[in-house]
Amino acid sequence: MKTKFSTEKFLNEFKNSKPVQAIIPLGYVPNLPIITSVNGQLCIHVPLMRYMVTGVVDKTLVFPVRYVFTVTIPEGAVISYEDLAYNGKFVNVDFSKPVGTFRHDAVKNLNKDEYAAVRSKLFAEYDKMIDFLANSAEYAETDKQVFMALLNQVLEPSLKPFYHAIDSNFAKRFIK
Amino acid sequence: MIDYEDNGFDLENQDLDMEENQDFLDEPFYDEDNQEGLIDPDEVEGEMSFVDMDGDGHTETTIVDYDMDGDGYAETHEVHSDLDNDGIDDYHAIFQEVDTNNSGEMDTMFAEIDSDGDMVPDKAVKYNDYDQDGVYDNVKVYSDTDGDEQLDVVEKHFDSDGDGIIDTTEVYVDETGDGFTDYHVMYDFDEETNLVVLADDYDFDYDDVYYADLEQYDPSTVSDPDMILGDPEESLDYWEYQGEDGPCALYAQMFVIEELSGVDIDIDDFINEATENGWYEDGEGTPILNMNQMLDYYDIDNEMGFNKSMDDIVECLSDGGKVIVSVDAAQIWYGEDTDIFSPMSGANHAVEVIGIDNSDPDNPMVILNDSGHPNGQGEMVPLDVFENAWNEGDRQMIVCYPS
Numbered sequence: 064m065k066t067k068f069s070t071e072k073f074l075n076e077f078k079n080s081k082p083v084q085a086i087i088p089l090g091y092v093p094n095l096p097i098i099t100s101v102n103g104q105l106c107i108h109v110p111l112m113r114y115m116v117t118g119v120v121d122k123t124l125v126f127p128v129r130y131v132f133t134v135t136i137p138e139g140a141v142i143s144y145e146d147l148a149y150n151g152k153f154v155n156v157d158f159s160k161p162v163g164t165f166r167h168d169a170v171k172n173l174n175k176d177e178y179a180a181v182r183s184k185l186f187a188e189y190d191k192m193i194d195f196l197a198n199s200a201e202y203a204e205t206d207k208q209v210f211m212a213l214l215n216q217v218l219e220p221s222l223k224p225f226y227h228a229i230d231s232n233f234a235k236r237f238i239k
Numbered sequence: 240m241i242d243y244e245d246n247g248f249d250l251e252n253q254d255l256d257m258e259e260n261q262d263f264l265d266e267p268f269y270d271e272d273n274q275e276g277l278i279d280p281d282e283v284e285g286e287m288s289f290v291d292m293d294g295d296g297h298t299e300t301t302i303v304d305y306d307m308d309g310d311g312y313a314e315t316h317e318v319h320s321d322l323d324n325d326g327i328d329d330y331h332a333i334f335q336e337v338d339t340n341n342s343g344e345m346d347t348m349f350a351e352i353d354s355d356g357d358m359v360p361d362k363a364v365k366y367n368d369y370d371q372d373g374v375y376d377n378v379k380v381y382s383d384t385d386g387d388e389q390l391d392v393v394e395k396h397f398d399s400d401g402d403g404i405i406d407t408t409e410v411y412v413d414e415t416g417d418g419f420t421d422y423h424v425m426y427d428f429d430e431e432t433n434l435v436v437l438a439d440d441y442d443f444d445y446d447d448v449y450y451a452d453l454e455q456y457d458p459s460t461v462s463d464p465d466m467i468l469g470d471p472e473e474s475l476d477y478w479e480y481q482g483e484d485g486p487c488a489l490y491a492q493m494f495v496i497e498e499l500s501g502v503d504i505d506i507d508d509f510i511n512e513a514t515e516n517g518w519y520e521d522g523e524g525t526p527i528l529n530m531n532q533m534l535d536y537y538d539i540d541n542e543m544g545f546n547k548s549m550d551d552i553v554e555c556l557s558d559g560g561k562v563i564v565s566v567d568a569a570q571i572w573y574g575e576d577t578d579i580f581s582p583m584s585g586a587n588h589a590v591e592v593i594g595i596d597n598s599d600p601d602n603p604m605v606i607l608n609d610s611g612h613p614n615g616q617g618e619m620v621p622l623d624v625f626e627n628a629w630n631e632g633d634r635q636m637i638v639c640y641p642s
Contacts, residue, residue, distance in 0.1 A: 078585050079545075079633035081528075088524030089488060089565060090587035114581035115484075116569035118449030123581045127426070129523075155426070155437050159522040162426060165582060174577040182582070219582070227428035228435045234428075 068137040068193050070096060070107075071186035077109060077134075082141050087111055087130055094128065095185070095218055097230045098136075098192060105136045105197050108229055112222070114165065121171060124161035127153075128225040136193055152228045163221025170216060185213035215239045286313065297324050314345065329356030344371045359388065378405065451572050456596065456606045456617030463598060469556035471594030471606045471617060474498060478608045478616040479506065488525035488565075488589040489513055490610035492533040495561040495591060499539055499641045512536065527565060530589060531637050540640045547636040549626065552592055561639040562592040565632035568611055571620055586632025593617070 074093045077083065083091075092114070096107040109132045115124040133143040147153045170178055188210040195202035214237055218226070227234040285303035292300045300320040304313035314337070320330040331353040336345040350364040361384075367377040380394040396405050429436045458472040477494040481487060493504050513519035518532040534541040544551075555562050568588035573579045594606040596619065605625040609615030620628075 074583075078583075084527040086526055088520060088526055089530070089589065090524055090585070092581075092583040092585040092587075094583065113587070114583070116573060116579060116581050118451060118573055118579060120578045123579070152433055153435050156435055175580045176577065178580070178582070217582075221426075224426045224428035224435050227430075228433070231430070 068190060068197070069186075070189040070193065071183060073139060074109070074186075077132075077139070082132065082144065083111070086144065091130065094222065095214065096189065097226065097233045098189070098196070099133075099230055099233060100196075101133065101135075101142065105193070106133050106142065107136055107193075108133050110222075110225065110229060115161070121164060121166045123165040125163040125165050125219050125221050126161050127156050127158050128222060128229065129158050131229055136197065147225075147229075153225075163219055165219060167219055167221075169220075181213065182217055185210075185217050188213055211237050211239070285317065292320065293322070295324075299324055327356070330354060331356070331358070342371065346371050348375075359386075361386070363390070375405070450612055450614070451574070453572070453612065453614055454604075454619040455614055456594070456619055461596075461598070466598045467594055467596055468553060469592075469594030469606070470559075471596075474561075474591070474593035474608055475617050479610060480613055480615065481610040484522070485610065486510060486513070486519055486524065487611050488530045488563075489519060489533060491563045491589040491591045491608070492531070494608050494610075495563060495639045496534065496537045496539055499561060499639060500537060502537065509533065525589075527586070527632070527635060530563065530565065530635075534637070534639060538642050540642045541637055543635065543637045545633045545635050547634045549622070551636060551638075553595065555636075555638040556592070556594065559640070563589060563637040563639065564592055564629055565589050565635045566625070566628035567631035568628070570624060570628035570631070571607075571609070571618075572612060574624055584631050586635065590615075590618075595622075 074096070078093055090113050091111040094110045094112055096109050099106050099108055110128040111130040111132070112128045113126040115126070117124060127147075129147055131145045131147065132141055134141050147156070148158055166173070166178070170181065173181060188206070191200070191206055192202065192210060194200040195206075218238065223234070223238055226238055285305040287301060287303045289298040290300045290302060291298045299322060300318060303317040305315040305317070306313045307315050314335060316334040318330070318332045318334070319328045321328050322330055332350055334348055334350045337347045337349065338345050339347050346368050348366040350362075350366070351360045352362040352364065353360050354362055361382060363381040365379045365381075366375045368374060369376045376397070378394075378396040380396075381390045382392045382394070383390055384392050426435050426437060428434075456471050456475070458475075461467060474494070477498050479490060479493075481490045489510055490506070493506060493509055496502060497504055510519065510521075513525070513533055514521060516532065516536070518529040519525045528543070531541050531543050552562050552564075565586040566588055567584050567586060569579070569581060569584070571588070571590075588609075588611055590610070591608040592605060593608050596604040596606055603622045604619045605622055607615065607618040607620060607625075609618045612618060
């Protein structure tokens with residue numbers, strides 16, 4: 064039986080992986096991954112961006128997505144890395160300025176532990192979709208609806224344009 | 240900096256005034272059955288004019304001016320445009336000038352616009368000329384962007400610096416329909432150009448960064464020096480505050496270099512050296528594996544490692560060495576506050592560990608020189624809080640000794 068890929072575990076390990084430590088400035092963390100396919104190989108794009116905790120409730124600053132790693136699933140091998148500051152799609156973006164604040168409305172009622180629980184639920188839905196795509200596991204329309212609901216609850220609205228620009232197929236399908 | 244109070248904005252809890260403006264939209268000047276609008280031509284006579292607005296030689300726009308209250312001034316204007324010259328109007332609008340303070344001068348104009356020709360209004364616009372100089376000072380555009388006849392986006396165009404010229408636009412989005420901002424739009428994705436584009440020049444107010452009061456190490460209060468590990472008293476002299484977004488990893492290295500080598504370093508020169516060598520990017524920071532490059536540059540004997548323990552820190556300090564670690568600053572500064580956090584934690588800050596205070600064996604404190612906190616000179620952090628914050632950085636540690 065194939066081992067099920069854990070998105071949450073992968074991201075926690077990836078943030079302290081050697082490629083990240085070697086290239087990415089201190090303070091960047093992975094945000095929600097984008098499931099994609101590269102030449103038929105299941106992959107995820109891992110967007111990295113910064114948050115700045117200001118010490119004021121609901122005013123943690125959200126900065127633009129700056130870096131994107133693409134890794135194969137389930138191996139986790141890095142196949143590409145991009146600094147979006149050098150991508151023409153993002154020529155208008157000032158990466159030094161925040162684009163939004165956290166907590167946004169959809170999660171404003173959640174404290175730290177409750178938010179972490181919702182995020183874990185979303186990662187479990189990522190795992191389910193990846194299992195479907197990698198191993199043809201069962202996947203129902205309701206699974207997709209749950210995934211979308213959680214994704215759109217958790218993803219900071221101010222980052223949605225970046226997700227559209229990074230992978231419009233994923234964004235059009237799942238991001239409202 | 241935008242003065243939100245002067246502009247009537249509450250950044251945290253922006254009331255979009257949707258209800259009032261939804262009412263405005265729900266009472267249209269015209270409806271689907273009456274393309275001439277609710278202005279009854281039998282009751283009030285308008286003065287009609289025809290204009291070629293787009294300069295293509297066709298008079299595609301009809302403007303009718305009405306004096307609705309009979310005071311001799313035509314304050315209401317109905318506009319119909321056939322923009323594609325197909326004989327069917329595809330833009331309708333009613334503009335109404337109002338003297339809100341009864342000064343005798345019109346100071347506000349309301350507009351209701353059907354911008355797609357479906358006879359259903361999709362925009363309400365409010366123009367204010369507060370100083371009545373004939374130039375609008377503030378324009379608010381309320382839009383129904385998804386065609387559900389509910390306003391969901393507000394654009395505010397205003398004069399942020401008081402020079403009489405509208406210079407700033409803010410966009411507020413209410414997707415949930417509760418009348419309050421869900422988010423501010425700074426960027427949009429333009430599917431036609433495939434570009435992330437600036438939606439407005441909204442800037443954030445950094446002035447309200449709050450720093451928790453943290454205990455600072457005070458050598459004069461130490462009753463038993465044997466309970467203090469390291470030489471924090473001497474290290475305190477090398478601390479400097481980096482500011483809100485300064486290069487923490489460079490400051491931490493500078494503290495250590497100055498203390499171990501006696502060199503007096505100018506931080507600006509130090510940053511330039513790191514930048515020119517590609518070890519630091521202005522405004523972005525330092526990759527973790529570059530956190531000892533300046534130590535090497537200044538010939539400081541050092542070694543970087545990961546998955547280290549408190550015993551490793553104790554050993555280094557006991558041997559007269561200096562320790563730099565990467566931590567999650569939020570956990571150091573804001574501790575266990577369950578309402579202040581970021582979605583994904585991680586190491587985001589470098590500090591120097593200058594000692595450990597074991598005066599209270601049940602509550603040992605780690606002493607830091609933290610350049611990121613205004614009171615970070617000898618910052619005292621409970622051991623368990625420090626360890627949690629250190630875990631986020633994979634327990635990275637740079638031990639430094641004199642060469």
